[in-house]
Amino acid sequence: MTLDFGVVPSYAQLLFTGLLWTIFITVLAGSISILLGIAIATTTLYGPKLASLPVRRITFLFLGTPLLLQLYLLYYGLSQVGVMLPAFWTGVVGLGLHYAAYNADIFRASLHAVDPGQAEAARSLGFSRGATRRLFIMPQAIVTALPQVGNNSIILLKDTAVLSVLGIAELVLNAQRAISETYRPFEFYFTAALLYYVVNLAMEFLLGIAARKAEEIR
Amino acid sequence: MDFQLIGRILPHIVEASLLTVGLTICSLALGLVVAASVVAGRFSRMTPIRWLATAYVSVMRGTPLLVQLFIVFFGGPQFGLELTPFMAGVLTMGFNIGAYMSEGIKGAIIAVDKGQGEASRSIGFGRFDTMRLFILPQAAPLMIRSLGVNTVILSKSTALVSTIGVVELTYSAQRFVTSTYKPFEVFAVSGAAYIAIVALISLIVRGTEKLFDADRRVGA
Numbered sequence: 001m002t003l004d005f006g007v008v009p010s011y012a013q014l015l016f017t018g019l020l021w022t023i024f025i026t027v028l029a030g031s032i033s034i035l036l037g038i039a040i041a042t043t044t045l046y047g048p049k050l051a052s053l054p055v056r057r058i059t060f061l062f063l064g065t066p067l068l069l070q071l072y073l074l075y076y077g078l079s080q081v082g083v084m085l086p087a088f089w090t091g092v093v094g095l096g097l098h099y100a101a102y103n104a105d106i107f108r109a110s111l112h113a114v115d116p117g118q119a120e121a122a123r124s125l126g127f128s129r130g131a132t133r134r135l136f137i138m139p140q141a142i143v144t145a146l147p148q149v150g151n152n153s154i155i156l157l158k159d160t161a162v163l164s165v166l167g168i169a170e171l172v173l174n175a176q177r178a179i180s181e182t183y184r185p186f187e188f189y190f191t192a193a194l195l196y197y198v199v200n201l202a203m204e205f206l207l208g209i210a211a212r213k214a215e216e217i218r
Numbered sequence: 219m220d221f222q223l224i225g226r227i228l229p230h231i232v233e234a235s236l237l238t239v240g241l242t243i244c245s246l247a248l249g250l251v252v253a254a255s256v257v258a259g260r261f262s263r264m265t266p267i268r269w270l271a272t273a274y275v276s277v278m279r280g281t282p283l284l285v286q287l288f289i290v291f292f293g294g295p296q297f298g299l300e301l302t303p304f305m306a307g308v309l310t311m312g313f314n315i316g317a318y319m320s321e322g323i324k325g326a327i328i329a330v331d332k333g334q335g336e337a338s339r340s341i342g343f344g345r346f347d348t349m350r351l352f353i354l355p356q357a358a359p360l361m362i363r364s365l366g367v368n369t370v371i372l373s374k375s376t377a378l379v380s381t382i383g384v385v386e387l388t389y390s391a392q393r394f395v396t397s398t399y400k401p402f403e404v405f406a407v408s409g410a411a412y413i414a415i416v417a418l419i420s421l422i423v424r425g426t427e428k429l430f431d432a433d434r435r436v437g438a
Contacts, residue, residue, distance in 0.1 A: 003296070064413040066377035069388050069405060076401035161282035165381055172285060179292070186293030193281040193289065200280040 005187050011178040015188075018174030019195050025092055025170055026157045032096025033156065034149060037103025038138075044104070045111055046133065062101035068162055070094055075166055091163040099156050106148045110141040143214045150207035154200060161196070171195060223403050227394050234390035235411040241304070241376040241386060242415070245311035246369055252316025257323045261349075271320075278317035284378050286310050291382045307379035315372045322364030326357040359430040366423030373415050387411055 008015075040059060044052045062070065071094040078085055085093070114137050122132040164172035175188040182188070259271030278286070290299075291306040301309065330353050338348040380389035391408035395401045 061409065061413070064416045065409045066374040066388060066412060068377040068380065069391065069409060069412065072388070072392055072395070073401060073405040073409075076395050077405065080399070080401050158280075158282040161284040162378070164284075172282075172288075184296075186289060186296045189285055189289040189293055193285045196282055196285065197277060197280045 003187065004184065005191075007182050007184055008178075008187055008191050011182075011188070014174045014178055015171065015191060015195065018169065018171035018192075019199070021168075021174075022157070022160050022170040022196075023199065025095070025160045025163065025168070026153070028092045029095035029099065029160070030153045030156055032093065033099035033103050033152070036096065036100035037107050037149070038142075040100060040104035041107035041111060042133075045108060059101045059104055062098055063105075067095070067098050067159055068165065070098055071162065071166060087166045088168050091166050091168045095156065095159060095163065098159075099152055102152050103145075103149055106145045106152070107141060110145040111137060113144055114140045140218075143218055146214045147207070147211045150203075150210065154203050154207070157199060157203060158196060219406075220400055220403050223398060223400055224407055227398075227404060227407060230390060230394070231387065231407050231411055234385060234387045234408075235415065237384070238373070238376050238386045238411075239415060241307060241311070241379065241384070242369070242373045244308040245315060245372055245376070248308060248312025249315035249319055249368075249372070252313055253319035253323055256316060256320035257327070260320070260324055261327070275317045275320060278314055283310070283314050283375055284381065286314055287378060287382060303379060303382045303384045306382060307376070307384055311372060311375060311379075315368055315375075318371070319365055319368050322368065323357070323361050325364070326361035327353055329360050330356045359427070362423060362427050362430065366419065366426075369419050369423070370416050373419060374412065 040055055043055050044059075047055070071091065074085075074090050074094045075087070078090065118136050118140065119132050122136045123129070127135065160170055161172045163170055164176065167173065169177075171192050175192040178188050179185050256271050256274060259267050259274075262268050262271070287306065287310045290310045291301065291303065294301055294306065334352050334356065335348055338352045339345075343351065376386060377388040380386060380392065383389070385393070387408050391404050394404045398404065
């Protein structure tokens, strides 16, 4: 056994570029998952039955099958129906959709948990139904949902690694590029793991601060 | 929808699902052993062991499963550890899910009333017997839900071992897509197979919960 981490520094730039893409994908897919999660939650709670039932069913499909399978379906399926989406966007949208299903569950529970008296008070002050939800219910629900949605975003960060399978040049794929030149899989995958761990810790730290702030607001 | 194609690939998909179930069961068995050891470590009286167990959970939960899998499968041979893809998959997923499961078990143990342990210790039971006879039986019903959730997550993450060449559900689906160019049909069947597996696990979890509930009623 010979371990030689000496080869890693000469690929530092490649790995760092990969890391930046990983963070960028996390931010993009994370935003999609949060916005779409809110949209799904409000549709299933307030929408007409005609819309809420199919949305519920589709969400269930996303929760019950693996992310990788969903990515393949998007990747191969879209081209079958003639939609040509670059692999990068297929990956970002697929990841965003997957976690939107998870976030929707959390937002739905948080919207449910807002004290009904809040809505009654706003309505009796003359706010419309829509304005009540937008200005009073939603902000409170978002604060309640924050810790769990944050947790999902950390899980999402780790799942961006799966996008390497589609040929998206994030951290894992760039590590693989370095490995194909050096034949040192352990060193590079280990370094990649270390980088993920650092970003993970940073995210946990920031979310901890955000959660405490949210607690203060409440 | 090409129903003829669905009929043709169905037997193969069913066969591949059996491998997915096998992967899940083997990883679960290993995961439970790992989880039990980690929990024992986290309640240890020796501080370094507690640190080690905590660090283990943090690292396993803080890095992607896919990267862990690649470290074991591709990096292992550098240490003379040549594993078959199936073995590498079970080993990685077992050690990974064990870290997640240990959190659920730890939570359940902490949730048991502190007085129970104190009472048992004060009438002369040792630390080990207190855990075995009083704490764990009361903690068991509390950990079923989280163990079940983790098993569902595990069954879905077995899809990742397709990347190292285990022909389980996802890999066989991918093969059929490239040979038939009918992604919707193929993924509909394999997706349904995953949902069936997840539903089966949920059913078992619910059954176990009922069993414990009935137990408690008889005991009361």
